[in-house]
Amino acid sequence: MTTHFAEVLARESACLAGVTDRAKLADWRRRVVEELMTPSSPYVSALHQPDDLRARAAFLDQWRELIAEAVDRLLRPGPGPTGDRRGMPDQPCGADADAQKIAVLILAALQGGSTLSRIARDPRPLNAALDLAFVPFTATEGNLPDGERSAR
Amino acid sequence: MTTADSQNGKRLTARGAKTRARIVDAAADLMYVKGVGTTTLDDVLAASGVSKSQLYHHFEGKDALVRAVVDHVGERVIERERRALGRVSTIRGLRRWRDALVQNSALQHGAYGCALGSLAGEVSDHDALARHTLSRLFTEWQGLLSGVLRRLQDRGVLPAEAPIDQLATGLMAALQGGYLLAQTARDVTPMATSIDMALAHIESLSAG
Numbered sequence: 001m002t003t004h005f006a007e008v009l010a011r012e013s014a015c016l017a018g019v020t021d022r023a024k025l026a027d028w029r030r031r032v033v034e035e036l037m038t039p040s041s042p043y044v045s046a047l048h049q050p051d052d053l054r055a056r057a058a059f060l061d062q063w064r065e066l067i068a069e070a071v072d073r074l075l076r077p078g079p080g081p082t083g084d085r086r087g088m089p090d091q092p093c094g095a096d097a098d099a100q101k102i103a104v105l106i107l108a109a110l111q112g113g114s115t116l117s118r119i120a121r122d123p124r125p126l127n128a129a130l131d132l133a134f135v136p137f138t139a140t141e142g143n144l145p146d147g148e149r150s151a152r
Numbered sequence: 153m154t155t156a157d158s159q160n161g162k163r164l165t166a167r168g169a170k171t172r173a174r175i176v177d178a179a180a181d182l183m184y185v186k187g188v189g190t191t192t193l194d195d196v197l198a199a200s201g202v203s204k205s206q207l208y209h210h211f212e213g214k215d216a217l218v219r220a221v222v223d224h225v226g227e228r229v230i231e232r233e234r235r236a237l238g239r240v241s242t243i244r245g246l247r248r249w250r251d252a253l254v255q256n257s258a259l260q261h262g263a264y265g266c267a268l269g270s271l272a273g274e275v276s277d278h279d280a281l282a283r284h285t286l287s288r289l290f291t292e293w294q295g296l297l298s299g300v301l302r303r304l305q306d307r308g309v310l311p312a313e314a315p316i317d318q319l320a321t322g323l324m325a326a327l328q329g330g331y332l333l334a335q336t337a338r339d340v341t342p343m344a345t346s347i348d349m350a351l352a353h354i355e356s357l358s359a360g
Binding site: 048050053055056060101102104105107108109110111112113115116118119120124125126128129130131132133135136 | 290319328330331333348350354
């Protein structure tokens with residue numbers, strides 16, 4: 001696998017494993033936005049360099065799965081990060097359907113948001129994209145998401 | 153259609169305009185299917201059937217041609233979106249807009265993506281002029297989505313404090329990212345999921 005794919009996956013697998021609450025999710029997001037706004041970052045090559053389609057598809061699948069597991073952990077009510085997963089013996093790392101769908105939107109937000117941010121040379125579109133994707137984690141009853149959408 | 157050339161101070165005869173349009177059409181099709189980077193001027197010559205001297209009469213090089221393609225594709229996409237979104241004022245109407253885009257993409261198994269988005273992915277780095285034009289076009293497109301969300305807000309479907317322009321940007325990013333995921337997967341499903349989730353998140357703001 002091409003090096004920038006491998007490097008991003010190694011970093012993401014370490015970082016996302018540590019996402020056990022909303023504050024850590026916000027930290028993860030801040031870090032990824034920073035990477036995507038740095039032209040020389042392997043994250044930018046991984047998402048925006050024309051590459052072998054199959055390698056790229058495998059990379060996106062694996063990243064989405066890592067995001068889905070983190071999302072699943074945060075959405076799952078219960079004792080916490082060490083939540084009991086014995087109920088799903090056939091899917092040792094299978095996040096549930098809602099978490100999978102949110103992960104698709106988060107990945108699309110990273111991909112589409114960074115495209116818009118690159119042509120605008122402005123991180124705001126990417127942040128707006130992530131605000132919308134993170135609504136389940138920021139909206140509490142009657143409250144609108146107030147993430148970092150206005151952060152420059 | 154003749155703006156770029158009139159900016160260069162050239163006056164086009166009807167036949168010249170036709171030739172120029174033929175070149176731009178062929179280049180737009182090639183760049184959509186093959187990508188901007190891998191499309192050569194020789195490809196464009198072969199596909200349009202014009203001569204090399206005709207091509208260089210209208211465009212001094214590939215960058216100039218790419219800019220003309222951006223203008224042409226942008227005009228077409230904005231026109232299509234204005235027709236699709238200009239009067240939408242319901243979530244249901246937004247879903248119909250989503251259905252049309254997803255179904256069009258499904259016809260090609262998602263393979264080619266958004267005509268404007270693919271250009272954005274490829275030209276943004278090395279051509280500031282094309283990048284500015286693309287940025288302006290996306291702002292215009294997002295403005296159409298903002299219009300829809302504002303009408304939803306006026307009707308009380310979205311709360312008064314909803315950040316309309318940012319939601320529109322988020323929806324555009326979900327659409328563009330969805331296109332790119334579908335393109336990579338050669339399957340339209342992630343595009344459908346991405347827009348559906350974005351719309352569901354927007355709708356959930358009204359439930360508060």
